[in-house]
Amino acid sequence: MxxxxxxxxxxxxxxxxxxxxxxxxxxxxxxxxxxxxxxxxxxxxxxxxxxxxxxxxxxxxxxxxxxxxxxxxxxxxxxxxxxxxxxxxxxxxxxxxxxxxxxxxxxxTLLQTKGLSLAQGIQNFFTDLQKGHLSQTDESHFSVGENLAITEGQVVFENPLFQLIQYTPLTAQVYRTPLLVVPPCINKFYILDLQPDNSFVRHAVEQGFTVFMVSWRNPQLTDTDGILQATWADYLQSGVLQAIKVVQDISGAAKINALGFCVGGTLLASALALAKARGEDPVNSLTLLTTLLNFEDTGVLDVFIDEGHVNAREHQLGQGGLLFARELATTFSFLRPNELVWNYVVNNYLKGQSPPAFDLLYWNADGTNLPGPFFAWYLRNTYLENNLVVPGKVVVDGTPVDLGAIDTPAYVYGSREDHIVPWKAAYASMSLLQGPRQFVMGASGHIAGVVNPPAKNKRCYWVGPDTTGKKVVPARDWFDAAQEHPGSWWLHWSDWLAGHSGTRRKAVKRLGNTRFVPTEAAPGRYVKVKAV
Known part of the structure; x- marks a missing residue:
């Protein structure tokens, strides 16, 4: 050519x-x-x-x-x-x-170590060949449930798609309106509950919120219960909407607060639009973290998507099977190859060094498989055709979905240097949602911008003027009018959420209820299943 x-x-x-x-x-x-x-x-x-x-x-x-x-x-x-x-x-x-x-x-380094660095590099290379991926961190240092995802709680519900975790209160009083967190199903939830000093979940619980977490199942090729045929509609109805119903039942709240992260936000917004179309309004406030609803600008990921690629995926996975976690992980690593690939090739293989222990990179390597039909639908209807922004274009079990019907108060967050969900693409959700909405932009990228605990006093965030009752301005105009604040956006979000969480009541240490009895301690067994 x-x-x-x-x-x-x-x-x-x-x-x-x-x-x-x-x-x-x-x-x-x-x-x-x-x-x-x-x-x-x-x-x-x-x-x-x-x-x-x-x-x-x-x-x-x-x-x-x-x-x-x-x-x-x-x-x-x-x-x-x-x-x-x-x-x-x-x-x-x-x-x-x-x-x-x-x-x-x-x-x-080779001369200084008299050849030992090269010998160690060769050993590192063959170790990675056995593991099937390039080591980015010392994986022996971490274990889910032991030093990762250790915020105390119980699994109070499970079905073939997810487990629902309720976390134990850490304050004498809690807000009456609970918070449901919907993480991306392409990753494991504990990115929001790494270690106590950088756990978003623990922060929320310490602020007096009653937190529930969806822990998506990691399907395997050997599964025979139908999860390999799970669809987008299944994730909405048997996933997000089912989780909302359980949280309502346990808490006694007619309306709950809900937070979605990345693909979890896309699922959550779609589920709320579906509920609206059915005459239901189960959510009091909506938080979207680095979420795409309008897929017009998908950043560098757009280079992978065209009709031929999507057709091939539909032929391969549309009726069942798995998209393996390693394929997704490799794709995302090569979006930033110098940082996530070649840096480790040089250090691990040429210099014979061992990568340091880093909880975020351990999570990054601990991926999740996806049901083929879900992934094939997602590719076509979001990245290729951007159907979610067209009212009624997406139909779930006979019900047309319109994201514009969502009039819930919304807190929309984007990261300034995000290469997966560009901040302007996250901001585009402001034009779709119809209720009072607040956009906040944090420094850094897709993950590091979100996981920014206040105690570390790092980075900064931007807050624009109140948009209640006003027309949404273009993204650049919003940024020009926004004010920069030092530190973490978590405290700003906590204050916003408190305003949508009602009064406080005495915390109850007993989790679940008579219908939803706790079955195992958090983080549960679903999150511990490794992708192969």
Whole structure:
């Protein structure tokens, strides 16, 4: 396949490259090259070897020229984005730092350790081959239920799709309106309950909220109870709406508060729209964290989605089977390859180092399989066709769904550097929802922006003016008017949620009720099942 370019623009890029190349050679000849502002080449060993330093600069210069060529290619925008993604993948893979023969820092380590680093690197490589994935953290350091997901609670309900956890109160009094958390079904819930010092769940319980958590089941190929044929409708009706009913029953509240994270937010909003269409209104407030409802702008993920790909997935998985967790994990890792792939290739294999213990990356490697029919429906109706934004386009068991019918007070959160749910795409939910709504943007990315406990006093967040009764302004206008605040958005959210949680009453340590008797301690057994 040939790619058309404007001859004039191509010549301009070539001339600029030639000029920069001559300047680079001149600096190298006179010993004027400095370390590049790129952490792949930040070790002093690069500066100590002029030939390698020149190679690093030449690589970066060539990469810039290739990216400019992509920008000027005479192709449709979607083709350009796929081309840009492919070029970046190739450039990141071919960095001199990724090869022992062209990485002076790894060579220095090899000499300093008298070859032990290489021997250990080879051992690390074969260990990862056995595990089936690249190690990003010391996985031996963590265990779910022992030092992860240890907020005290009980499983009070389960069905073939999920377990429902109720957490034990940590305050003498609790708000009357409980909170149901719906995490993404493509990941395990304990990203919101890592360790006590960074647990969103524990924070919410400490603020006096009665918290319930959906723990999605991790289906296996050997399952024969029908979960391999589970659909989007099943996740709405037997998942989210069933969880809401159980929380209502246990708490005695006619309306509850609900929070959805990522795909969990998409499921939650869809379930609430379905309930509205059936004349039900079970939720008092809605929180959406890094959630897509309008899939017009899906960021870099858009490069993977087209009719051919979705057709192939429907043929492969539409009637049953599994999308394996490892496939999703690999896809997400290569969205940020330098940070999540090549960094570990260099450190683990070339330098023979062991990755440090990091709870977030342990969770990242502890993935969840997805039922094929659910995934195939999700791909077509969200990423490909964006059907959720069209009133009545999505029909669940004969009932048309309209997200615009949701008039519940809403707290919508997006992360400024999110590469999976761009913050402007998260903000687009503001135009769909019809009730009073508050948009808050946090610093950092998809996960780190969400998991930002107040005690660490890190990062910042932005809050815009009150939008109650007002037309939603464009995202850029919102940001221009927003005020920056230091620290975590968690406290701002807690204050907002308290305003929708009623009065306080005496906390009851007994969990569940006579209809929903606790069966096992949190975090339950579903979350402990490993994807294979």
């Amino acid at each position: 040939s790619i058309p370019f404007s001859a004039q623009q191509f010549n301009e890029i070539q001339a600029e490259f030639s000029k920069s190349w001559q300047e680079l050679l001149h600096k190298a000849e006179h010993g004027q090259l400095e370390l590049p502002k790129d952490r792949r080449f930040s070790a002093q060993a690069w500066a100590s070897h002029p030939a390698y330093l020149l190679m690093a600069h030449a690589y970066l210069l060539s990469g810039q020229a290739m990216q400019k060529m992509v920008d000027t290619a005479d192709v449709p925008d979607d083709t350009r984005e796929r081309l840009r993604f492919s070029v970046m993948q190739w450039l990141d893979a071919m960095a001199p730092s990724n090869f022992l023969a062209t990485n002076p820092d790894a060579q220095h």
